[in-house]
Amino acid sequence: MKSLLGNISLAVWLALFVAGGGCTPGAGTTPVAKAPATEDGSITFDDLAVVLAAVVDQADRIDATALAVQLPRLQRQLRHLGRPWPANVSAGRSDARLAWLYNARMAWSLKIVSDELRPLNGRADTLYLPKSIDRKRLLATEFHLAGAVATIEGIDRELAQYDDFRLAASAPCASDLAGPLAMEPFTAQTVRTQLPERFNHTFADNNRVVVDHDGRRLYLPPAMWAQVPLLTAQYNRRFNTHDATFPAAVGPYLDVRGRDRMADAMGYEVVPRTGPAGIVAKQHARTPLGRVLGH
DSSP states (O other): OHHHHHTSOHHHHHHHHHTTOOOBSSOOOOBOOOOOOOTTOOOOOHHHHHHHHHHBOTTSOBOHHHHHHHHHHHHHHHHHHHSOOOHHHHSTTOHHHHHHHHHHHHHHHHHHHHTTOEEETTEEEEEEOOSEEOHHHHHHOBEEETTEEEOHHHHHHHHTTSSOHHHHHTOBOSBTTSBOOOSSOOOTTTTTTTHHHHHHHHHHOTTTSEEETTTTEEEEOHHHHTTHHHHHHHHHHHHTOSOOOHHHHHGGGOOHHHHHHHHTTTTOEEEEOOSOEEBOBOSSOOOBHHHHHTO
16 A cells, blocks of 8 residues: 555545545535435434544544545545435434534534645655645535535534524534534434533633733634624623623633633633634644555
8 A cells, every 4th residue: 555655646546535526615505406315215423433433533633644544434424414314303403403413514524624635745645634724615615415505604503593502612623613523423312411511622722712811802713703692692681781791601601721711811802713724633643544554
């Protein structure tokens, strides 16, 4: 395998695995023709489970070479997710649908980020991911989901309709513009039980929620920023106030990590993060492809 990879370019090698693509730039929610179903019409997350186990480490970082190896399996999972979803999942704002939206967001963010794979120092057998990706390409790339055309920012708009602001604010992603990736797919039984820890993990990460002490500003990722008016309004109603700030309103949802950060940010201006989206990938430990494949 190593000798073969040494004789072909990365672009040719990736094309052998991921021919067919599936992404186009833009945004929308337009119905499309139904994709072919499997024999029994079922959709599982078995492929996503294998991909996450191989690609995501304990620190929620992506192994670039493992991602390249797993692309065919990821593509197969995405084709399944492109078909119309079962009736129990299609029901609006159910926990089953929430889990599927989370899983779709993980899978498609990995696919979009995979387009950034590069050879390390010209070596086609060792790959890496750059530190960032264009924000619009990550959030507005179109793909087929549940029999329609969707985007990650479209998924976020739906998540924002759920009853807990943390669901949108800590949704999983291969980028630091949202919450961390999980090491296994979500289910209707786990998607809410993991929420408190996911939200606190997201909030404690200074790459996601940025506290700028010099500029006295608190920078929030887009999905969290969109929830600020709702969160502060809920706080005002609950405590009969009218001028709640985000650091105060978010306090009841935080553990000691987040509370300490917000105590230092009281009075800071709360603004949305701008600029590229950071890719959460290993930057120093790159794995040769042959080792991943067992050669």
